[in-house]
Amino acid sequence: MSNVTESVDVQVPLRTVYNQWTQFESFPQFMDGVDEIRQLDETHTHxxxxxxxxxxxFDATITEQHADERVAWTTESGAKHAGVITFHRLNDTETRVTAQMDIDPDGLAETVADKTGVIARKVKGDMARFKEFIExxxxxxxxxxxxxxxxS
Known part of the structure; x- marks a missing residue:
């Protein structure tokens, strides 16, 4: 299992940043390789x-979510990964977003991508694209x- 932690400072107020992160169906606009996310109900996504x-x-379940603080999830099918996104107010117009993920690579290609840092770079790129998107x-x-x- 691999651990990835990445942070980005966003020049947007905390509430706005958190609100956007709860719009999972918009993730394909800034996450490389994500074609579609469907919100099935308040805690389940496909x-x-x-x-x-x-x-x-694959399906994922939101395991914890608190407004303006955190969103945590785990996968229920497919490759196993879990994580938490936390939101930190730096000042009235700036927010730090931190992604912490535990990833269990599935198959040879994902194992190689993990060992060579490709997965960590992908998360870093997704966070940078989220910053560009919301700003x-x-x-x-x-x-x-x-x-x-x-x-619960």
């Missing part, structure tokens, strides 16, 4: 990815302010 010519589908917009495309307690 992902379709195409990475390195390999198309995969260019200056506002969120929607919001979900609900609460999901760990273990």
């Amino acid at each position: 992902w379709v990815t195409s990475i390195g010519g390999v198309k995969r589908e 260019a917009r200056g506002r969120e495309t929607g919001e979900w302010r609900g609460d999901v307690d760990a273990g």
Whole structure:
């Protein structure tokens, strides 16, 4: 299992940054290799990815979510990974977003990508593209302010 941690400082207020992150269906606009995400209900998503010519589908469950603080998830099918995104107010107009992920590579290609740092670079690129996406917009495309307690 591999651990990846990446942070990015975004020149947008905390509430706006968090609200945008809750719009999972917008992720293909800034996440490389993510073709589609469908929000099935408040805590379940279905992902379709195409990475390195390999198309995969998997389901993920939001295991904890607190407005303006964190969103945690784990996969329920497909390659195993879990993580948490945390949001930190730096000042009225700047927010730090930190992704911490545990990834269990599935197959030879993913194992090689993990060992050579490709997965870590992909996460770094996705975070940079999120920064560009939300800063260019200056506002969120929607919001979900609900609460999901760990273990519920």
